Amino acid sequence: MTPQHRDPEPxxxxxxxxxxxxxxxxxxxxxxxxxxxxxxxxxxFMSRSGLGAFEAMFTGEIPQPPISHTLKFLLVEASFGRAVxxxxxxxxxxxxxxxxxxxxxxxxxxxxxxxxxxxxLPQGKVYRTVEFKVNCVRPLTDQVPLVRAIGxxxxxxxxxxxxxxxxxxxxxxxxxxxxxxxxxxxxDS
Numbered sequence: 001m002t003p004q005h006r007d008p009e010p011x012x013x014x015x016x017x018x019x020x021x022x023x024x025x026x027x028x029x030x031x032x033x034x035x036x037x038x039x040x041x042x043x044x045f046m047s048r049s050g051l052g053a054f055e056a057m058f059t060g061e062i063p064q065p066p067i068s069h070t071l072k073f074l075l076v077e078a079s080f081g082r083a084v085x086x087x088x089x090x091x092x093x094x095x096x097x098x099x100x101x102x103x104x105x106x107x108x109x110x111x112x113x114x115x116x117x118x119x120x121l122p123q124g125k126v127y128r129t130v131e132f133k134v135n136c137v138r139p140l141t142d143q144v145p146l147v148r149a150i151g152x153x154x155x156x157x158x159x160x161x162x163x164x165x166x167x168x169x170x171x172x173x174x175x176x177x178x179x180x181x182x183x184x185x186x187x188d189s
Contacts, residue, residue, distance in 0.1 A: 038063035050121035112151030
């Protein structure tokens with residue numbers, strides 16, 4: 001039997017404020033370096049490892065993907081087997097029922113889990129998502145100032161990789177979680 005996820009003990013208001021401040025400072029630093037949205041030439045990705053491509057994005061050598069501009073989210077961290085996106089839930093992301101649309105939540109989580117896999121790829125390899133599942137566990141509104149989608153790999157093999165992700169607020173509240181399976185291949189195959 002799998003252990004049930006339990007929300008962490010709530011952070012004190014002071015700790016929540018410190019976390020939010022740290023997140024906002026990281027975003028401000030990145031926004032001074034990042035290029036605007038755009039597409040890059042395939043060789044800009046293929047000439048680097050997966051992690052190397054994200055490092056080039058952080059220095060502004062490779063543009064941010066257009067979807068991040070459209071949906072107002074940003075890659076804020078990437079390390080081997082881990083990717084973190086940050087976004088502001090806004091009224092423009094609402095569904096008709098008065099909370100953030102599940103598609104916005106899913107897009108942040110899909111980006112985090114897929115890019116966690118991407119960070120592990122050697123030069124010359126690509127991936128595609130073959131399965132993605134998301135569970136929204138509580139409503140998200142624009143009263144939450146920022147959320148982070150944190151993706152981490154569970155398994156990376158020669159052909160198949162899997163990753164899990166969580167969407168959390170600065171107070172540690174879990175809003176959604178996801179899992180993904182990706183296929184890894186040579187781009188010519």
